[in-house]
Amino acid sequence: MMADGAIEILISRINYWVYIALMMIGLYGIIIKKNIMKKIIGVSILQTAVILFFVSIGAKRDATIPIIVHTHDSGRTAIRAADFINPLPHVLMLTAIVVAVATLGVALSLIIKIYREYNTLEEDEILPQLRENKL
């Protein structure tokens, strides 16, 4: 009985497990890794986790994609909200994905700038150079 219950919990919330795993990988990359490029990969993984979370919230059982089919009696049959998945998370994530790409571009150009200035992307090699320049 106990094992059945545990498996049921595991399966019924699988979207949350995947999202938590991805989010923790991303956080680990941001906090632990010293290389700036790896930090940015961590940020991207974190973004993916959030996007996955939002999209998985929008799902409904026995529902179809949020596009209303034109039928001959369109307008007369009532549209039931339970028949279509939640369009709102999809709208938000649609823009978030493209904005993520654009901001990734800015991050990469900043990285190129940093590399030209310090000739390295390792944080513990950049910081001493920064302190020297200040003094």
Place this chain on the structure above:
Amino acid sequence: MLTVFLGGLLIYCSFEFPLWGDPNSPASTHVSPYYIENTLEDTSVPNIVTAVLADYRGYDTMFETVVIFTAGIACIFLLRTFKTVDPDIRLYRHIPTGITLRIEKGGKFPEDSSHFERLDTVWIPYGLIVKTTCRLVIPFIQIFALYVIAHGHYSPGGGFQGGVIMGASLVLYAIAFDLRSAIRRVSERLITLLCTLGVFIYAGTGILCMLFEKNYLDYSALANIFGVDPVSARSHGILIVEIGVGIVVMAVMVILYYILASAGKHDEGL
């Protein structure tokens, strides 16, 4: 350590979350039923995602577009160098014989003619298969991108997706040939102008609505211009706005590629 702690916290909290695919979850019972039930009456657009994106949440999308635009401009400001530094080595291929010439600094470079083509120093072989395949495929990719933008009302699609596909086709051209031939086709000036034009189309549509004594981005004001009822005018307004978004996204993708691939020099790229 901290990561494991936060992960444990999230796992603990997730027991409170609604189950997978639950129709009665809080996210699905707040405003989304209104959108699903009233979109067709309000805007005559069957694709609810498009209607919510460009009409109900028009402000949000407009400023997302501005964010993308700003990101593209920021990349130009960060990296673009206008001082042309001659590289140490240039490679040219003599087209009739296929011989590659290597010219060191101080040597005389051949003029731009049909006999010589300049090569990137990182990629010397002649990619006949790649170039021919891309020449065949790129027009179809671009037609598909236009279809995705124009058909966003009735099927999955819209300005963001179509713009990305269009930008990808131009990036594919730049990869298959080289950065210089891509810039000869789509110049930096043109792509930056397109980037601004897209934002201008979106914001201009909003101002046009204000001129007809409606709220900003209330497309029903455009009914007189198109000569249709206010509900269809909304779907036309959505299409115009989506075209603006598509232009911005396409332009910014290409700008990002040009800048990042050549590290701001616009000379030799990937």
